[in-house]
Amino acid sequence: MAEFSAPFDGSPIATQSQWSRMARRWGLDGVHGDGPTSTALKVTGNGTGNVSLAIGEAFVNGFYYSNDATKSVPVTANAGSVARIDMVVLRASMSSKTVRVFYRTGGTSAPTLASDEGGDYEVPLAQCTVAPGTSVVTVAGVQDRRWFTDRGAAPGVPGARRPSIKGQLLVEGNSLLLGDGADWKWLATGGVEEGTYTPVWTCGSSTVNWGSGSSNVGRYQVFGRRVDVTMHLVPAGNPPAYAAPLQVTLPPGYPCTSLTRSLFTWVLSSANGEGSVLGAAMTYPTESTSRIARIRYLMQNGSTSTSTPSGQDLSTNSPFNIRNGDVFTLTGTYWTA
Missing domain, CATH: 2.60.90 (Adenovirus Type 5 Fiber Protein (Receptor Binding Domain))
Incomplete structure (x- = not known):
């Protein structure tokens, strides 16, 4: 197998596969948010034949995704005789060269996420329950399944801390702190x-x-x-x-x-x-x-x-x-x- 390194003059990132493999080393896949209270890319049911996807950003298989307006996602009707468990996912497709939201139907259990890094790769947003004979997802029928990702731990200098960021980790010397949006809370000290x-x-x-x-x-x-x-x-x-x-x-x-x-x-x-x-x-x-x-x-x-x-x-x-x-x-x- 040939060695490869990039990006250099004469050795650029030339393919989407190379980009994906490199970008996956920068951070974890998931929604950019500070936890379950975040509305970023949150899916909600409204008792109609659609679910709503909120604005937000995410990484999927090393690719960036952004939704800048509330989006309606059609629900596939349940023609069966028992309740069906579906998933709303973000799918990175190497063939279509996009990251898009998809509604995936399941059965008595949720569908398995695609995980082909060279083909289709999915991260979950929500699990939806559809009653038999309907295409309606109620508010209570949606369960949050978002994965979250962030910037990782930021280094800091004691006495010169940046403003607290909710969910952000801060490393000062040998100590680890967590931001709650108002202050930095001590978590642990190395030993x-x-x-x-x-x-x-x-x-x-x-x-x-x-x-x-x-x-x-x-x-x-x-x-x-x-x-x-x-x-x-x-x-x-x-x-x-x-x-x-x-x-x-x-x-x-x-x-x-x-x-x-x-x-x-x-x-x-x-x-x-x-x-x-x-x-x-x-x-x-x-x-x-x-x-x-x-x-x-x-x-x-x-x-x-x-x-x-x-x-x-x-x-x-x-x-x-x-x-x-x-x-x-x-x-x-x-x-x-």
């Missing part, structure tokens, strides 16, 4: 889809060894400056009874902010007859921005309703002896620096 790491557990200056063959996995997702993290630990051994509080590292490269403490929840289920416990964990940015510095459980001081509860630090041996087969899960969200 890390999913990452895993091996959490490092420490007690004071000692690194905890959970035993050969232990399961120790951290999973995280990043949304802008927000990080979601889950850690799952199943020891395969019995580490020493460190007296210092148990701590664990955050995902590498994503330190917590120094402005606030972030909270996490954790659950420890013992496989050694010690029950289970639910607690809270938190970052202490004044102590470290790279780890969860407190893993705590609540304990009641005293036996009366007025006794003040106290948060106690979890360690490798208190109040549980964390060892082979136990399951520890920690999950939560924090903000990066």
Whole structure:
């Protein structure tokens, strides 16, 4: 197969097929509108033998179409004994060299759209239901089936935004915004889809060894400056009874902010007859921005309703002896620096 490139001097776009193949790369087929509330090329029933096509523009198979006045489209009479489901379509025809609106009859289901890029190619506008023995399509008998297309995402500069355009996407740096016609609404900020790491557990200056063959996995997702993290630990051994509080590292490269403490929840289920416990964990940015510095459980001081509860630090041996087969899960969200 010969190579081809265009348009250059001496190598122009010479055929409609070449144009179609090139133009299809510019954008999707469909009606130029900002969504279902748009009237562009909207089809309506009026209880007569016609349906009405509103003004509007579209791309079909890479070709431009424009209708600048309301157009009546004749409905084919239904000579059958059951309701018929038809379609109003825009058809690009390579043989007739046009894009035109067509009314296509179906049956108990809608007709299949033509999709021959080198022949006839159709995009839907509406589905119409015609009662038996009539050529009438009522207002309720039309269902909107338009495909919409637009300009894609526009780049922008923070602090110098263009006026909001309804349905338009705007990219500013690492953020995606959507226009509603009055303002730009934040949608998302780029981040890390999913990452895993091996959490490092420490007690004071000692690194905890959970035993050969232990399961120790951290999973995280990043949304802008927000990080979601889950850690799952199943020891395969019995580490020493460190007296210092148990701590664990955050995902590498994503330190917590120094402005606030972030909270996490954790659950420890013992496989050694010690029950289970639910607690809270938190970052202490004044102590470290790279780890969860407190893993705590609540304990009641005293036996009366007025006794003040106290948060106690979890360690490798208190109040549980964390060892082979136990399951520890920690999950939560924090903000990066």
